[in-house]
Amino acid sequence: MEPVVGIPSGGGLPHDVLGQIIFRLPARVVWRFRAVCRSWRDLTSDPDFIRAHAHNATAAASSPVFLSWTIANAKRATTSDLLLTIDNAASSHVGQSHKVLRVALPGLCRAAPETTRSWDGILCVGFVPFLYALVNPLTGARTVVSAPAQRDDERRRYTRGYIAGAYSHPATGIFHLLHCTSQQAIGDDDDDAPVTTCFRLMRVDGASASDWRDIPMSADADTATLQTMAGYNLCASSATGYTGEELLVFDTVKEEFGSMPLPQQMIAAGDVVIVQQTITTLSGKLCLLRGLAEGTVEVWVLEDYRAGEWLDTGCTTPLHVVKPSSYLGNVGLVAAEDRVDKIVFCDGRRKQVYDSTRKFRKGRGVAIHTESIVIVPHDMAFGAAPTQGVAVSTHPEFPIQTSSPEK
Amino acid sequence: MEVDKGKGEAEETRKVAEADRDTVTLKSSDGKLFEVSKEAAARLSTVLAGMIAGGSIDDNGTDLKQIGSEALENVVDYCNKHANSIPSAALISSSISFNTAPFKEPEEWERKFVDRLSHDALFDLVEAANFLGMERLLDVTCHKISEMMKGKSPDQIREVFNIKNDYTKEELEEIRQELAWAFYDD
Numbered sequence: 001m002e003p004v005v006g007i008p009s010g011g012g013l014p015h016d017v018l019g020q021i022i023f024r025l026p027a028r029v030v031w032r033f034r035a036v037c038r039s040w041r042d043l044t045s046d047p048d049f050i051r052a053h054a055h056n057a058t059a060a061a062s063s064p065v066f067l068s069w070t071i072a073n074a075k076r077a078t079t080s081d082l083l084l085t086i087d088n089a090a091s092s093h094v095g096q097s098h099k100v101l102r103v104a105l106p107g108l109c110r111a112a113p114e115t116t117r118s119w120d121g122i123l124c125v126g127f128v129p130f131l132y133a134l135v136n137p138l139t140g141a142r143t144v145v146s147a148p149a150q151r152d153d154e155r156r157r158y159t160r161g162y163i164a165g166a167y168s169h170p171a172t173g174i175f176h177l178l179h180c181t182s183q184q185a186i187g188d189d190d191d192d193a194p195v196t197t198c199f200r201l202m203r204v205d206g207a208s209a210s211d212w213r214d215i216p217m218s219a220d221a222d223t224a225t226l227q228t229m230a231g232y233n234l235c236a237s238s239a240t241g242y243t244g245e246e247l248l249v250f251d252t253v254k255e256e257f258g259s260m261p262l263p264q265q266m267i268a269a270g271d272v273v274i275v276q277q278t279i280t281t282l283s284g285k286l287c288l289l290r291g292l293a294e295g296t297v298e299v300w301v302l303e304d305y306r307a308g309e310w311l312d313t314g315c316t317t318p319l320h321v322v323k324p325s326s327y328l329g330n331v332g333l334v335a336a337e338d339r340v341d342k343i344v345f346c347d348g349r350r351k352q353v354y355d356s357t358r359k360f361r362k363g364r365g366v367a368i369h370t371e372s373i374v375i376v377p378h379d380m381a382f383g384a385a386p387t388q389g390v391a392v393s394t395h396p397e398f399p400i401q402t403s404s405p406e407k
Numbered sequence: 408m409e410v411d412k413g414k415g416e417a418e419e420t421r422k423v424a425e426a427d428r429d430t431v432t433l434k435s436s437d438g439k440l441f442e443v444s445k446e447a448a449a450r451l452s453t454v455l456a457g458m459i460a461g462g463s464i465d466d467n468g469t470d471l472k473q474i475g476s477e478a479l480e481n482v483v484d485y486c487n488k489h490a491n492s493i494p495s496a497a498l499i500s501s502s503i504s505f506n507t508a509p510f511k512e513p514e515e516w517e518r519k520f521v522d523r524l525s526h527d528a529l530f531d532l533v534e535a536a537n538f539l540g541m542e543r544l545l546d547v548t549c550h551k552i553s554e555m556m557k558g559k560s561p562d563q564i565r566e567v568f569n570i571k572n573d574y575t576k577e578e579l580e581e582i583r584q585e586l587a588w589a590f591y592d593d
Contacts, residue, residue: 013530013568017537017549024553035561035582038573140585 019043023053027121027371031138044373051173054120054374067123067137067369069116072102079104082125084137103135103142119166121372122175132163132177134204138371148179148200148212164199167252168374175204175374178250179212201255215255247279247288262288263300263310431459433483434468435476447486453540473538478531481524485544488516513547521551526567 013021022030022043030053034041043049065086072081082103116125125133135142147161164180181198200212247260280287286302288310303311430442449456458464471479513521521529529548536544556564565572574582 014534014537017533017545018568020545021549021552021556024549025556029557032586033556033561033564035574035579035586036564036568036572037570040570041582 019049023049027053027138027373031373047173050373051168051170054168054173054372055170065369065371067116067118067367069125069367082133082135084123084135101137101140103133103140116367117163117166118367118369120168120175121370121374122166122168123367123369124163124166124177126163134175134177136372136374137369139373143204145177145202145204148181148202165250168372169203170252173374176252177202177204178215199257215250215257428466431455431464432466432468433479434465434470435474435479436472437476439476439479440468441476441479441483443483443486444490447490451486451489451541451543453542455539471539474535475531477528478535481528481532482535482539482541482544485520485541488520489543513550517547518551521547 022033022040025033030044034044068085070083072083074081084101084103116123118124121136121138123135123137125135131144131146133142133144161179161181163177165178166176167178168175179200179202181200199215201215202212247262249258249260250256251258278289280289288298288300288302290298290300300310303309429445431445431448433441433443435441445459449459458469463469474482521532524532529551533545533548533552535541536548556567559567564570572579
């Protein structure tokens, strides 16, 4: 049994039993029941409960929803709003009324957000290259953090920074961002000049805007984004190239990188070419999708992390060949009880949905999102306090500016 | 399921007989007696396992004063059904399921078992399972209750659980605003 704290009341049920029942509910329902009474709200506000719930595989098994977003600037406004909508088109939430969550950004935004991904229930909207807005769409909590400062010890011809992964810490529940910068030295005529990769980690903690810390890792510069896995102490990423046989994993407790083997090919190797490998989660477990040149996708699930044991789900979905790297890491699965219904590829701007009838749809500004009551920062009241970290308006290079009200 | 009280036996005889028996007799708060397989009781309930091991089982009916006869009948019924379903349980654990989780989904017969219960019977059973330390039955009944709760509004929940709304009007309004998307159906 998971530890359940707090003493809810009602129904004549023993308190610990009622706590266990609430613990099993999906994040959205847990959040809704805050309106029942004070003791239920206290229970669902307890950091221990939230942490346990976030790592409860039963709760994490709920199907992902699809969020679409846009930026809205009202006339004469001094701040912008991020408008989030549950995208019904591809989700199982058909027939719902249209509902929009308005998240006030701390400044005026004139540029479209560049990257959007969701980790552990927190949506990360990147205003490349300087700032990231973190939002929990369910609770309305949000904060803004700045990207790590660029190092100008030598000039670069190519710099790319992005959030490689993010997670709610398994022990403390505090949300963390793992940032990756890849750089190529200037003056090198050769396009193949070595690219250096730097990983930095930040604890998103309302109490202290902690700095980015370097995490040593020697890996290929093309390291893709990482996928968190509920209940396990790691993020993971498909490693080098499409034929790589190792998975890059990040231990979120030890805060160090490691690797683990990928499953062997289902079909006898040799004449079958892997054109795409990417990872996602399925029912709270790490899941590997392997696109083969013949136009099918193998679905693997990591059954036992300690043993590195992959299980062939027996699911091979027909698929159009997708342009590989642009979608890497941004994959969502809509799983029915015993099969994958849909595989959804997203890159923040486009979305392609594949289902068993091979139809696909496209959309804009979409992120795949699994709801969670995880809070960010850890001890910050949700929805109430607007921002922490670096104020947008004080960042000289960021396209968001706070202008004085027009008269 | 109800059995006659064995009366008039000498203490010595009773103890020997009990050691040989493969069932235990349980007595509900309202004095009704139920017989259940000793093996199933020990396997499914940590409390009964402790009582059997400690020799505190009474052949004339072990008193379970906290459990009414309807709930106890369901407990015994569950134990008997569970004893008959072991092969199916083994089969399921070796197959691959997308819903694999620390909590295993209720099996078909478990689902039917709790589905037929009235609201009150279900709540009584979850309490009995908790009292007897029956982890699996507790899982199944908690699962059923959480399934019932999913589509409900806070108002409906207060009604079902008989909870008093202790928020002020202003607080409730504030919370409703916080809830944002939480009123979507699942």
